Amino acid sequence: xxxxxxxxxxxxxxxxxxxxxxxxxxxxxxxxxxxxxxxxxxxxxxxxxxxxxxxxxxxxxxxxxxxxxxxxxxxxxxxxxxxxxxxxxxxxxxxxxxxxxxxxxxxxxxxxxxxxxxxxxxxxxxxxxxxxxxxxxxxxxxxxxxxxxxxxxxxxxxxxxxxxxxxxxxxxxxxxxxxxxxxxxxxxxxxxxxxxxxxxxxxxxxxxxxxxxxxxxxxxxxxxx
Amino acid sequence: xxxxxxxxxxxxxxxxxxxxxxxxxxxxxxxxxxxxxxxxxxxxxxxxxxxxxxxxxxxxxxxxxxxxxxxxxxxxxxxxxxxxxxxxxxxxxxxxxxxxxxxxxxxxxxxxxxxxxxxxxxxxxxxxxxxxxxxxxxxxxxxxxxxxxxxxxxxxxxxxxxxxxxxxxxxxxxxxxxx
Numbered sequence: 001x002x003x004x005x006x007x008x009x010x011x012x013x014x015x016x017x018x019x020x021x022x023x024x025x026x027x028x029x030x031x032x033x034x035x036x037x038x039x040x041x042x043x044x045x046x047x048x049x050x051x052x053x054x055x056x057x058x059x060x061x062x063x064x065x066x067x068x069x070x071x072x073x074x075x076x077x078x079x080x081x082x083x084x085x086x087x088x089x090x091x092x093x094x095x096x097x098x099x100x101x102x103x104x105x106x107x108x109x110x111x112x113x114x115x116x117x118x119x120x121x122x123x124x125x126x127x128x129x130x131x132x133x134x135x136x137x138x139x140x141x142x143x144x145x146x147x148x149x150x151x152x153x154x155x156x157x158x159x160x161x162x163x164x165x166x167x168x169x170x171x172x173x174x175x176x177x178x179x180x181x182x183x184x185x186x187x188x189x190x191x192x193x194x195x196x197x198x199x200x201x202x203x204x205x206x207x208x209x210x211x212x213x214x215x216x217x218x219x220x221x222x223x224x225x
Numbered sequence: 226x227x228x229x230x231x232x233x234x235x236x237x238x239x240x241x242x243x244x245x246x247x248x249x250x251x252x253x254x255x256x257x258x259x260x261x262x263x264x265x266x267x268x269x270x271x272x273x274x275x276x277x278x279x280x281x282x283x284x285x286x287x288x289x290x291x292x293x294x295x296x297x298x299x300x301x302x303x304x305x306x307x308x309x310x311x312x313x314x315x316x317x318x319x320x321x322x323x324x325x326x327x328x329x330x331x332x333x334x335x336x337x338x339x340x341x342x343x344x345x346x347x348x349x350x351x352x353x354x355x356x357x358x359x360x361x362x363x364x365x366x367x368x369x370x371x372x373x374x375x376x377x378x379x380x381x382x383x384x385x386x387x388x389x390x391x392x393x394x395x396x397x398x399x400x401x402x403x404x
Contacts, residue, residue, distance in 0.1 A: 018271075
């Protein structure tokens with residue numbers, strides 16, 4: 001199967017130039033007993049009851065368009081990954097992160113921190129309530145803007161499946177101008193874009209988006225076939 | 226099904242991913258605790274102050290933990306996972322135990338590094354000095370050309386203290402694995 005991942009070195013994204021490994025990677029033949037064939041496990045006792053709802057992390061509700069983002073974490077075979085830790089973080093509706101290094105002159109929202117966590121259920125499903133993040137400028141090149149996105153961090157059943165990525169929203173005019181999105185091989189870019197879903201949308205309350213996450217094979221699966 | 230592609234962790238994860246107790250897989254006062262620390266460096270030799278380092282390892286006997294508790298330390302037994310964001314000097318650290326051997330290999334911990342400018346993480350392993358006999362027969366180390374193997378072996382810097390620098394690029398670039 002073709003590799004959907006971007007290369008380390010992607011010259012249009014200038015931060016890769018001094019950080020991309022230049023030597024060829026070593027391909028280890030990992031057996032099912034390799035350390036990387038297993039993954040840490042996480043429990044509900046470690047998460048707060050409201051960790052999945054980013055609109056309820058302050059005394060008041062954040063500004064912006066309230067949305068539901070949900071989907072399943074899947075093995076390449078389509079089998080759901082249960083109990084997977086999914087973490088997200090994002091800019092607020094104005095395109096500003098609650099991070100000291102973010103100097104974009106857009107307002108911070110004291111009601112929005114922008115970080116959440118959940119564990120997938122027995123169908124591999126995660127669900128977050130949040131607000132739609134704004135696009136924001138960055139300094140990669142003249143007039144550079146990131147399309148609106150939510151950062152995702154996912155654990156599978158093997159450390160080899162560990163995935164950090166970004167989910168984008170359908171129809172964003174900035175896709176064509178974003179070297180981070182464009183770093184992904186063309187055939188796989190659609191995987192990064194969620195879909196609007198009327199069935200997920202809650203009347204009089206929030207728009208719904210669906211986004212499934214497909215992890216790579218584990219060393220055990222690789223050995224089996 | 227097409228896998229979901231990786232994207233960079235970006236520069237702004239610091240308020241979301243690192244957490245209190247993340248680097249402390251075991252408490253520093255535990256008698257068998259070791260400290261592993263080092264720096265993440267770019268191709269110019271400059272520190273990478275916005276990297277996230279994750280460590281996953283078996284316990285001291287070489288058993289893979291099935292315990293939860295990495296996010297909320299101290300309630301359960303050894304869980305084997307740690308996470309540390311780098312500081313302004315590109316430095317990270319973990320308090321853990323020396324891993325036991327797994328599957329006929331030499332003792333090691335798995336390490337992932339995420340950063341702005343890394344469109345996908347780099348994966349490496351930390352082996353330990355003093356295990357050189359086991360290193361000679363380790364199935365993964367033996368795939369690495371001999372002159373690059375030292376980049377995978379931590380340096381002992383004191384009693385129960387080890388240094389492991391990650392050089393993303395350039396001279397002595399750390400060996401990274403395609404997982």
